[in-house]
Amino acid sequence: SGLALLIARLGANVQGTDEIESKTTSKLMREGIEVSFTQDGSTIPTNTDLIVHSAAIVPDHPEIIAGDEMGIPIVTYAQMLGLVQRKHTSVCIAGTHGKSTTVSILSSILLHTNFNPSFIVGANCEQIGGSSKVGSSTIPVGTHRGEQGILISESCEFNRSFHDHNPKIGLINNIEEDHLDYYSSLDDIIKSFKGFAMKIPDSKDGGVLLIAHDGAHRNIVTPALSCNVETFGFHPEADYQVMFDPSVRRVGILRDGMWTIQWTNPMPGSHNALNASAAAILAVYLGVDWESLIEPLEQFQGVDRRLQRLGTFKCKE
Numbered sequence: 001s002g003l004a005l006l007i008a009r010l011g012a013n014v015q016g017t018d019e020i021e022s023k024t025t026s027k028l029m030r031e032g033i034e035v036s037f038t039q040d041g042s043t044i045p046t047n048t049d050l051i052v053h054s055a056a057i058v059p060d061h062p063e064i065i066a067g068d069e070m071g072i073p074i075v076t077y078a079q080m081l082g083l084v085q086r087k088h089t090s091v092c093i094a095g096t097h098g099k100s101t102t103v104s105i106l107s108s109i110l111l112h113t114n115f116n117p118s119f120i121v122g123a124n125c126e127q128i129g130g131s132s133k134v135g136s137s138t139i140p141v142g143t144h145r146g147e148q149g150i151l152i153s154e155s156c157e158f159n160r161s162f163h164d165h166n167p168k169i170g171l172i173n174n175i176e177e178d179h180l181d182y183y184s185s186l187d188d189i190i191k192s193f194k195g196f197a198m199k200i201p202d203s204k205d206g207g208v209l210l211i212a213h214d215g216a217h218r219n220i221v222t223p224a225l226s227c228n229v230e231t232f233g234f235h236p237e238a239d240y241q242v243m244f245d246p247s248v249r250r251v252g253i254l255r256d257g258m259w260t261i262q263w264t265n266p267m268p269g270s271h272n273a274l275n276a277s278a279a280a281i282l283a284v285y286l287g288v289d290w291e292s293l294i295e296p297l298e299q300f301q302g303v304d305r306r307l308q309r310l311g312t313f314k315c316k317e
Contacts, residue, residue, distance in 0.1 A: 002120040002132020041066025078161035085166040088151035095173025105279035112296035117150035142287025203228040213238035244273040
């Protein structure tokens with residue numbers, strides 16, 4: 001749905017189908033996007049230029065078959081997102097874990113500091129208005145004011161879909177064994193992340209990769225990259241060294257041995273200290289000053305179903 005809204009803003013005539021009515025389809029219709037609940041191919045206009053389908057749509061779906069018979073090009077969600085990213089200052093968040101949280105924190109920071117980003121996140125975060133937003137077509141403030149508007153999105157490694165993305169700024173949070181129904185080994189996964197990193201443009205064109213100093217196999221991923229590469233993490237040799245006191249959830253970031261920022265993280269865990277730190281560093285890349293990061297970082301309340309506090313249960317004595 002977020003991608004559909006972005007495509008519409010770029011000037012396309014967008015319509016689509018779904019199985020059932022929902023809050024999502026109602027929102028699309030309020031935005032002027034026609035939604036049908038008949039999925040037999042009969043609602044596809046003959047002048048359609050392109051059909052986009054999610055990974056959940058099987059090859060023998062009636063609308064895919066109808067599109068093939070009509071001679072309409074068919075692309076995946078990841079391929080279409082990659083095309084839209086070319087029209088934006090694209091920030092792609094990759095890693096085995098932490099993508100949704102990091103996208104949400106970064107989006108929250110940029111909303112708070114009036115950068116008005118577009119974003120698509122694979123989880124719900126009420127604090128940023130849900131799971132997607134169509135922001136400004138150009139960056140409205142900061143050192144990159146007037147450049148193409150910011151688009152933050154997750155870049156998932158499953159079936160190598162992130163190879164269809166077009167990041168200007170990339171993050172690799174971590175690389176671990178996952179999706180072994182698709183990948184043959186950890187080495188295969190690392191190779192796939194290297195392919196994603198190779199998509200980032202040359203440093204002279206503004207290309208940047210932020211990668212975890214530990215846990216992301218940077219010594220395999222980063223050689224031969226032409227973009228600017230910086231590392232973050234708890235290790236003292238990281239370009240951005242993260243300091244974390246779990247007893248009070250106090251987080252700080254050192255650059256060249258000097259404090260850049262310190263804040264109290266609302267979310268528990270060292271992994272969330274790293275997620276928030278990565279989001280902070282990416283925000284600085286985009287033009288936010290360090291001091292302006294403190295308030296949104298301390299106010300971020302998390303993403304649904306990720307260490308989410310639902311209430312207190314009291315046992316009877």
